[in-house]
Amino acid sequence: MGGFLPPAERRGSALVGLYAALSLLLLLSGDRIPAATLRGIGAWMFAPFDRVVLTVDRLAAAWRENLLLHEKISQLEIENQRLRLSGVENDRLRRMLDLPRWRGQLLRPAEVLALGGESLPSSATISTGRRQGARIGDVVVTGNGLLGRVSEVFGSMARVVLLTDPNSAVAAEVESTSVLGVLRFMNLPHPRLVLTGVPLSDTLKLGQRVVTSGMSRRYPRGLPIGTVSRIGRDAGGLTQEIEITAAARLSRLRHAFVLTPPPLPEDTP
Amino acid sequence: MKQIWTMFVFVAIVLLLRSTALTALAARGVVIDVLVFATVVWALRYGAPWGASFGFVLGLAADLDSVHWLGRHALVLTLLGYAVGRLSRTLVRDSGRTQLVLILLGTLLHQTWTVAFEIGAVGGWPYLVQRVLLAALVTPPLGVLLLTLLRLGTGQPLFGHAVVESRPTS
Numbered sequence: 001m002g003g004f005l006p007p008a009e010r011r012g013s014a015l016v017g018l019y020a021a022l023s024l025l026l027l028l029s030g031d032r033i034p035a036a037t038l039r040g041i042g043a044w045m046f047a048p049f050d051r052v053v054l055t056v057d058r059l060a061a062a063w064r065e066n067l068l069l070h071e072k073i074s075q076l077e078i079e080n081q082r083l084r085l086s087g088v089e090n091d092r093l094r095r096m097l098d099l100p101r102w103r104g105q106l107l108r109p110a111e112v113l114a115l116g117g118e119s120l121p122s123s124a125t126i127s128t129g130r131r132q133g134a135r136i137g138d139v140v141v142t143g144n145g146l147l148g149r150v151s152e153v154f155g156s157m158a159r160v161v162l163l164t165d166p167n168s169a170v171a172a173e174v175e176s177t178s179v180l181g182v183l184r185f186m187n188l189p190h191p192r193l194v195l196t197g198v199p200l201s202d203t204l205k206l207g208q209r210v211v212t213s214g215m216s217r218r219y220p221r222g223l224p225i226g227t228v229s230r231i232g233r234d235a236g237g238l239t240q241e242i243e244i245t246a247a248a249r250l251s252r253l254r255h256a257f258v259l260t261p262p263p264l265p266e267d268t269p
Numbered sequence: 270m271k272q273i274w275t276m277f278v279f280v281a282i283v284l285l286l287r288s289t290a291l292t293a294l295a296a297r298g299v300v301i302d303v304l305v306f307a308t309v310v311w312a313l314r315y316g317a318p319w320g321a322s323f324g325f326v327l328g329l330a331a332d333l334d335s336v337h338w339l340g341r342h343a344l345v346l347t348l349l350g351y352a353v354g355r356l357s358r359t360l361v362r363d364s365g366r367t368q369l370v371l372i373l374l375g376t377l378l379h380q381t382w383t384v385a386f387e388i389g390a391v392g393g394w395p396y397l398v399q400r401v402l403l404a405a406l407v408t409p410p411l412g413v414l415l416l417t418l419l420r421l422g423t424g425q426p427l428f429g430h431a432v433v434e435s436r437p438t439s
Binding site for chain 1 (some may be wrong): 321
């Protein structure tokens with residue numbers, strides 16, 4: 001082929017051949033290539049730029065958000081007072097019944113620096129990393145509800161696998177009904193969060209809240225996930241397939257919190 | 270050397286745009302294929318070798334930015350950059366229609382390739398087809414509009430004229 005092409009074109013053809021071969025090699029290698037380090041370097045390089053872009057965007061929204069937050073804080077302070085009283089009462093009752101006490105969670109605030117994924121975001125880069133105490137497996141939430149889990153930790157950043165990652169699975173329950181299921185993200189026939197494995201005999205209503213069940217050790221119990229938006233049957237007809245509207249607004253992520261659990265007591269298996 | 274730096278800066282800008290403003294739009298179902306737009310523009314301006322190089326670097330960076338396997342974007346954008354670069358010598362590069370067709374074909378190719386990795390049950394095909402078509406409908410007009418505004422703003426052609434090789438006359 002090179003014989004009848006001018007030298008510049010031959011160089012171009014050789015170059016594209018090299019790139020295409022390299023791309024194919026990477027594609028065929030799949031998971032065998034450890035890309036986490038490269039992704040870490042990329043995230044580190046882009047972090048300052050991401051911050052600049054996001055700062056401009058956030059400044060514009062900060063004033064309006066500030067007003068809303070003031071109002072919300074006042075409401076929450078009132079509600080907090082009521083919850084403190086309920087908490088004291090709950091503690092006393094659990095002690096009387098010999099039930100274990102709730103363990104507190106440490107919240108570390110983080111900025112969402114970037115979102116990744118086709119169509120819907122399936123991963124996020126946040127500004128809390130190893131130096132801030134984040135660890136792989138830590139739960140990430142927003143003020144509205146569960147967001148996902150930390151999958152990779154870098155110096156001062158971490159990558160979070162969101163609920164919308166097709167490989168993510170969350171043990172969940174429908175609030176105050178004890179109906180249990182596993183929350184998964186399904187891309188087809190259209191992107192949606194689905195609570196799977198719910199027996200047909202369980203009765204549910206639209207609008208009911210879905211929270212983490214604590215049945216797996218990955219997520220503590222009681223974190224809001226979303227609400228029931230559609231109830232159907234799965235393809236096999238054996239269980240229900242319940243669509244969930246996520247509580248966290250995945251397309252408008254600005255801030256998140258990394259939930260670090262306190263160390264488990266020594267007698268915990 | 271300067272061109273290499275310019276290329277990396279352009280790649281960085283494209284990726285920033287993709288991971289911030291365009292992600293929010295994509296979550297609402299509007300996919301603007303900025304990777305294809307950038308590759309077509311670069312290949313039209315600098316030709317096939319640079320188009321392929323830009324497509325490869327941009328694609329690889331986009332692959333690194335996502336959680337899927339490396340090489341998915343890199344392969345298709347390399348070929349796109351090369352093809353557009355080769356074609357650029359015989360086309361009127363500053364013509365809006367040329368740009369529209371190139372971005373349209375590029376978007377269709379890129380989106381179809383990307384979607385091919387997500388194909389599962391037949392029931393999901395309409396959504397994927399809709400995603401490809403929507404991207405192909407939205408990206409070209411927006412891209413051409415942006416290039417037209419840039420051309421009007423700078424007051425000069427962005428890509429120059431097609432190179433016509435001189436041949437000895439007999």
